[in-house]
Structure formats: C-alpha cells, structure tokens
Amino acid sequence: MRILVAEDDSRLLTQLDALLQQNGYSVDLADNGEHALFLIKEYDYDLAIVDIGMPKLDGFEVIRKARQADISCPILILTARDRWQEKVEGLDVGADDYLTKPFHNEELLARTKALIRRASGQANPTIQFGPISLDTVSEELSINGKALDLTAYEYKVMEYLMLNPQKVISKTELTEHIYDQDFDLDSNVIEVFVGRLRKKLDPTGDLKPIETLRGRGYRINRSL
Amino acid sequence: MRQLSLRLRSIFLAIVLLAFFAPFTVVILDEAYTDSLTEAKMSELRLMNLGLLSAFELDGDLPYMPEILYEEQLNLPGSGYLGVIVFRDEVIWQSASALEYTFTPPNIDVAVGNELFLESYTPTFDKNANFFVYAFTAEFASSRDFEPVRFYIFNNKALFEDERSTFLSTTWQWIFTLCLALLIFIVIGISLVLLPVRKLIDEISQASRGEKRQLSSRYPVEFDSLKRSINGLLHTEAAQRTRYKNSLGDLAHSLKTPLAVASGHKTLPSEVGEALRQIDNIIKRQLKRASAGKTGWQQGIAVQPVLNKLADAMDKVYQEKALTIEFEVDDNIQFKGDETDFMELSGNLLDNACKAAKNRVLVSAKIKSGWLVIHVEDDGPGIPYDKKTLLLERGARLDTYEEGHGIGMALVADLVSIYEGRMQIEDSELGGANIVLQFPNHE
Numbered sequence: 064m065r066i067l068v069a070e071d072d073s074r075l076l077t078q079l080d081a082l083l084q085q086n087g088y089s090v091d092l093a094d095n096g097e098h099a100l101f102l103i104k105e106y107d108y109d110l111a112i113v114d115i116g117m118p119k120l121d122g123f124e125v126i127r128k129a130r131q132a133d134i135s136c137p138i139l140i141l142t143a144r145d146r147w148q149e150k151v152e153g154l155d156v157g158a159d160d161y162l163t164k165p166f167h168n169e170e171l172l173a174r175t176k177a178l179i180r181r182a183s184g185q186a187n188p189t190i191q192f193g194p195i196s197l198d199t200v201s202e203e204l205s206i207n208g209k210a211l212d213l214t215a216y217e218y219k220v221m222e223y224l225m226l227n228p229q230k231v232i233s234k235t236e237l238t239e240h241i242y243d244q245d246f247d248l249d250s251n252v253i254e255v256f257v258g259r260l261r262k263k264l265d266p267t268g269d270l271k272p273i274e275t276l277r278g279r280g281y282r283i284n285r286s287l
Numbered sequence: 288m289r290q291l292s293l294r295l296r297s298i299f300l301a302i303v304l305l306a307f308f309a310p311f312t313v314v315i316l317d318e319a320y321t322d323s324l325t326e327a328k329m330s331e332l333r334l335m336n337l338g339l340l341s342a343f344e345l346d347g348d349l350p351y352m353p354e355i356l357y358e359e360q361l362n363l364p365g366s367g368y369l370g371v372i373v374f375r376d377e378v379i380w381q382s383a384s385a386l387e388y389t390f391t392p393p394n395i396d397v398a399v400g401n402e403l404f405l406e407s408y409t410p411t412f413d414k415n416a417n418f419f420v421y422a423f424t425a426e427f428a429s430s431r432d433f434e435p436v437r438f439y440i441f442n443n444k445a446l447f448e449d450e451r452s453t454f455l456s457t458t459w460q461w462i463f464t465l466c467l468a469l470l471i472f473i474v475i476g477i478s479l480v481l482l483p484v485r486k487l488i489d490e491i492s493q494a495s496r497g498e499k500r501q502l503s504s505r506y507p508v509e510f511d512s513l514k515r516s517i518n519g520l521l522h523t524e525a526a527q528r529t530r531y532k533n534s535l536g537d538l539a540h541s542l543k544t545p546l547a548v549a550s551g552h553k554t555l556p557s558e559v560g561e562a563l564r565q566i567d568n569i570i571k572r573q574l575k576r577a578s579a580g581k582t583g584w585q586q587g588i589a590v591q592p593v594l595n596k597l598a599d600a601m602d603k604v605y606q607e608k609a610l611t612i613e614f615e616v617d618d619n620i621q622f623k624g625d626e627t628d629f630m631e632l633s634g635n636l637l638d639n640a641c642k643a644a645k646n647r648v649l650v651s652a653k654i655k656s657g658w659l660v661i662h663v664e665d666d667g668p669g670i671p672y673d674k675k676t677l678l679l680e681r682g683a684r685l686d687t688y689e690e691g692h693g694i695g696m697a698l699v700a701d702l703v704s705i706y707e708g709r710m711q712i713e714d715s716e717l718g719g720a721n722i723v724l725q726f727p728n729h730e
Contacts, residue, residue, distance in 0.1 A: 074548045082551065116540050143543035144536050145571060147597065147634030148627050154600040161604070165547035165567050181606060 065089045065240045067111040069099030096120025103129045108136045115142040130157035137178040183226035190225045193287025197225050220256045224283045233280035301473040305466045329404045332421035332440045339438045345427040350379045367443040374436045388412040397424045417444045535578045587621030605641045615651035635695035636663040643667030659729035663722045664715035675712040
C-alpha cells in the first residue's frame with residue numbers, strides 16, 4: 064500500500080515515515096502543499112495523510128485541488144487545529160477522516176487501515192473470498208480458517224489484490240503499491256511473489272485464487 | 288445621580304420661557320392698548336372742547352352759550368362727559384350733563400392759547416372719581432379788554448378702566464391658550480426631533496443583542512459621524528474577536544506539532560507519554576475556553592445549517608456504522624452566540640453520540656419559555672449514573688474522563704457555563720444517553 068504523507072514539520076515527517084514503513088507501507092513524503100499536490104496528482108496512492116498548516120499551499124487547498132482533479136484516494140487530515148469548524152471544513156472540501164495532533168501511533172495506523180479498506184468498498188475489516196479470508200487488522204491471511212504463514216511482501220500483494228477485486232492489476236501497479244518509489248522495478252519479483260502465494264493458498268491447484276490475464280496483470284478470482 | 292432626560296429638559300426650558308414671556312407680552316400689549324386709547328381720548332376731548340369754544344360768545348361782559356350743544360354727550364346727564372367754562376375765576380357755564388355737580392373753578396392753570404391734557408385728575412366736585420381733563424384757554428373781547436376764558440372738558444375714567452380691564456382679561460385668556468398650544472407643539476416637536484435618537488438607541492441595542500451586525504438605518508446628517516463611529520467600533524470588535532481566535536488557533540498549532548513529535552517518539556517512557564497527553568488536554572481545553580465566549584455584541588446564528596454541516600461530517604467519519612442522524616429542529620431557531628462555539632458544542636456532542644450509537648442519533652432543538660433547549664440522543668449503551676455525575680462536575684480532572692466522552696464533554700461543560708446555560712445527562716427513549724443543553728435569553 065502506497066501512502067503519501069504531507070507534513071511541514073521535518074521531525075514529525077521523519078517519524079511518520081518510519082512508523083508507516085515499519086508497518087509495511089510504502090511512503091512518499093512532501094514537506095509543503097505544492098509538492099504534496101504534485102505527488103497526489105502524479106501517483107496513484109492508497110491513502111494521503113495531509114497536514115492542514117503547510118507552507119505554499121495549505122492542506123485544505125491541496126485536498127480541494129486534488130478532488131477537483133478527480134483524485135479519489137482516501138485522505139486523512141492531520142491537524143493541530145482541533146476546532147470542529149476546521150474539521151468540518153476539511154471533511155467538506157473532500158477529506159475522509161481527520162486526526163488531531165498529538166495522536167497515538169496506534170490510532171493513526173488504525174485510521175490508515177480503516178480508510179484504505181473503506182476506499183476499496185470493504186466495510187468489514189475482514190475481507191472474504193470463498194474460503195480465503197484476509198484480516199486487515201491483524202494482517203493475517205487464512206484459508207478455511209487456517210492461518211497461512213506469509214512474508215510481508217506476499218501479504219502486501221494479496222491484500223492489494225483482495226482490496227481491489229474489481230480490477231485487473233498490472234505488475235507495474237502492484238510494484239508501485241508495495242515498494243518505495245525509488246525501487247528498481249523488476250516484474251519478475253512480482254511473478255515470484257504471485258507464484259509463491261498460489262502455492263501457499265492452493266497447493267493442489269483446484270482453487271485458482273489468483274487469475275492471470277495475459278499481458279494485462281492479475282485479478283482475484285471472485286467466483287471462489 | 289440620574290440626569291434629567293433630554294425630553295424633560297426641553298419641556299422644562301419651554302415652560303420657563305413661556306412663564307417669562309407670557310406676562311411680559313401681556314404687559315406690553317396693555318401698555319400699547321392704553322396708550323392708543325388715551326391718545327384717542329385726548330383727540331375726542333379736544334374736539335369737544337373746540338365745540339364749546341366755537342359755541343361760546345361774550346357780549347360785553349355777558350357770556351352766551353346755546354341751550355343745546357352739538358356734542359350730544361354734553362347734553363345728557365350721566366354721560367360721563369362734563370363741560371365747564373370759567374371767566375374771571377368764576378364758573379360761568381356748565382354743561383347739561385353736569386347739572387348734578389357744583390363746580391368751583393378747577394385749579395388747573397393754562398396760559399392763553401395753550402392746551403392741557405391730564406390723564407388722571409380727582410376734582411373737588413367728585414372726590415371719589417378719577418377724570419381725564421382737557422383744558423384750553425382762549426381770549427375774548429370783553430367790555431374792558433381781551434380777557435382769558437378757560438374751557439374744561441372732564442371725562443370720567445370708569446368707562447375707560449372697564450374697557451381696559453376687559454381687554455386685559457381677554458388678552459390673558461388668549462395668551463394662556465396660546466402658551467398651552469405652544470407647549471403641546473413643543474412636546475410633539477421634541478418627540479419628533481428625538482425620534483432619530485430613539486431609533487439609534489434601538490438599533491444599538493439590537494446590535495448589542497446580536498440581531499444586527501451594523502447600524503443601517505438612515506439618520507439626520509448630524510448623526511452621520513456618530514453612526515460611522517459606532518459601525519467602526521462594531522467592525523473593530525468583530526475583527527478583534529476573529530483575530531484573537533485565529534491567534535489562539537495558531538498558538539495551538541505551534542504547540543501541538545512538537546507535542547506530536549514528542550509523543551510519537553519510539554523510546555518514550557509511558558509516564559512521559561501520559562504527561563504529554565495531559566499537557567495536550569490542558570492546551571486544548573484552556574485555549575478553547577479562552578477563545579470562547581459571548582460578548583453581547585454577537586448575532587444569533589441559525590442552528591440548522593451548523594447541524595447539517597456536522598451531520599455531513601459525521602456521515603463521512605462514521606461511514607462504516609451507517610448511522611441515521613435525524614433532526615427535529617424548529618424553524619428559524621438561532622443560537623445567541625459565536626458560531627465556532629456552537630459548532631464546538633454540538634460537534635463534540637454529536638461526535639460522542641455517533642461513537643456510542645448503534646444505528647440512530649437524534650438531535651432536537653426548540654425554544655421553550657425563553658430558553659433554547661437542545662437534545663442530543665443516541666441508541667448506544669447510555670452513560671452509567673456515576674459517570675453522569677462525574678461528567679457534570681465542573682473542574683473535574685480531565686484525565687479522569689474516559690476516551691469517547693472525554694475531553695469533549697469537559698469542553699462542552701465549559702462552553703455551557705460561559706453561555707450561562709445548563710447541562711443535564713438523561714436517558715434517551717432511544718436507549719442511550721440524552722444530553723440536554725439549555726441556554727437562556729432566547730426569546
């Protein structure tokens with residue numbers, strides 16, 4: 064999952080970067096509004112965490128302009144201004160949730176997960192396709208109630224596929240969403256992860272949980 | 288000591304002026320009337336005297352006067368006009384009108400060819416009366432030489448005085464009626480003149496009650512600068528309030544980002560984390576308390592639009608709960624206070640209700656006996672009795688509040704107290720909590 068963090072305080076920005084990376088997210092950073100708007104328009108993020116008080120362009124404007132440009136990724140406002148007027152204004156211009164500073168790291172992570180899940184149309188933290196079940200809170204994948212032992216990247220691939228069951232996901236898109244921006248793209252790595260996932264999920268080859276659409280990418284098998 | 292009102296001062300001044308000028312006017316009119324009447328009397332008596340003079344003849348030493356005179360009043364006894372002729376210091380003739388009197392020559396000496404008019408004379412023949420006298424002395428040829436003959440006309444002043452006193456009493460009546468009418472006109476006039484002042488006072492009090500942002504009515508040109516000054520003051524006050532709130536917001540912003548950095552530190556000991564949380568709560572509460580408040584110069588704000596905005600926000604934040612947020616708000620209900628304060632109050636209560644609710648949140652607002660009564664209800668688990676008391680206790684330590692109904696409720700309690708309102712926590716028919724807020728002075 065790729066997250067944009069826009070915050071003008073460099074110490075908080077570094078902290079958020081570390082926190083999100085530790086929790087398996089790919090993170091892009093922006094320390095001013097203009098840069099944040101550029102990134103959010105340029106890349107397809109799963110979530111943007113936007114501070115309101117930023118130089119060059121404040122958070123409200125970033126969100127307003129992003130929404131005007133039809134950017135639909137969920138946006139979490141991070142604000143030191145905790146008056147309802149500002150929260151309402153933020154939600155009104157197009158943000159999906161708000162978090163006031165200072166915040167607990169756990170709270171930020173919970174909101175992050177909830178927003179990403181909600182954006183994919185999943186109200187429930189557990190996503191189910193036939194016998195396959197993904198718990199986005201405990202980050203656990205299980206089949207027929209039995210938990211599977213996945214690496215962090217395998218989990219990310221599976222989570223992204225299951226959160227976006229309606230679309231075909233190219234290897235490039237998958238790579239962008241599970242790796243950091245500066246990662247040297249190698250589509251073979253994705254093929255390896257998908258191959259391993261298939262073996263772990265469907266050792267007998269009967270289930271076929273991940274479909275390959277030749278030349279286009281992968282999609283979760285919705286008829287499970 | 289309370290000063291006299293402008294109206295009373297003006298009326299008092301008008302009464303003093305009228306009390307001085309009314310008698311003065313009567314005296315002047317009386318003088319003018321008497322002078323003109325006296326002048327006319329002198330002319331009348333002079334003519335009569337000339338009549339005597341022309342009728343008189345001296346034959347040797349024998350005077351001659353006709354039986355009947357041309358001047359009718361001198362022929363009629365009791366007419367008040369008396370004619371007398373004196374020759375060689377003896378009364379040689381008196382008019383038919385003066386038959387009842389016995390004359391001695393009057394001690395009024397007039398040189399030959401001269402006239403004399405006396406406005407007040409008490410003669411020897413009637414010591415109780417007062418007379419006008421006109422005297423003239425002419426020379427006639429007698430047996431000896433040319434000798435002076437004195438002609439006198441007396442006129443009783445009683446009639447004259449009657450006429451004058453009638454005039455005086457009529458004048459007094461008219462002057463008094465005029466003064467009364469003038470006083471009524473002055474009172475009406477003062478009310479008309481003071482009408483813009485009354486309008487200005489009304490408009491200022493409307494602004495003070497928050498029903499108006501600026502003075503907008505048209506006033507006489509003399510009030511233009513006053514109106515401008517008051518509007519300037521109102522504008523400055525509103526701008527200052529906004530600036531103050533913004534400054535406090537900026538202060539919160541600059542304090543909270545470092546706090547976020549500190550609390551997000553990985554190696555932070557838990558007791559330091561707790562202390563930071565307390566610091567955050569104190570900043571939050573005190574800054575909001577400082578920026579909140581009614582000034583008495585605020586406009587009322589419509590309740591429904593604010594609630595709509597908050598409900599939209601809640602729909603977004605609590606999307607997964609798919610809550611139904613319902614309103615029962617009477618038309619045109621206003622909160623007499625600051626919009627951000629009302630948003631803070633209702634935002635915190637709605638947020639708490641949405642957190643607690645299973646499916647439904649109900650917000651109602653109505654005016655009851657001059658109080659704005661707001662209910663925020665939910666169908667959640669409700670608030671236990673001991674927690675209710677704790678939440679209502681003012682000044683309770685912030686860190687004793689539970690997450691959810693935590694700092695938000697303390698802020699609500701602060702704001703309610705600033706607006707001299709009341710807060711109760713009851714059980715809702717929906718099954719959860721029913722927070723009741725009441726604010727006075729909402730007619």
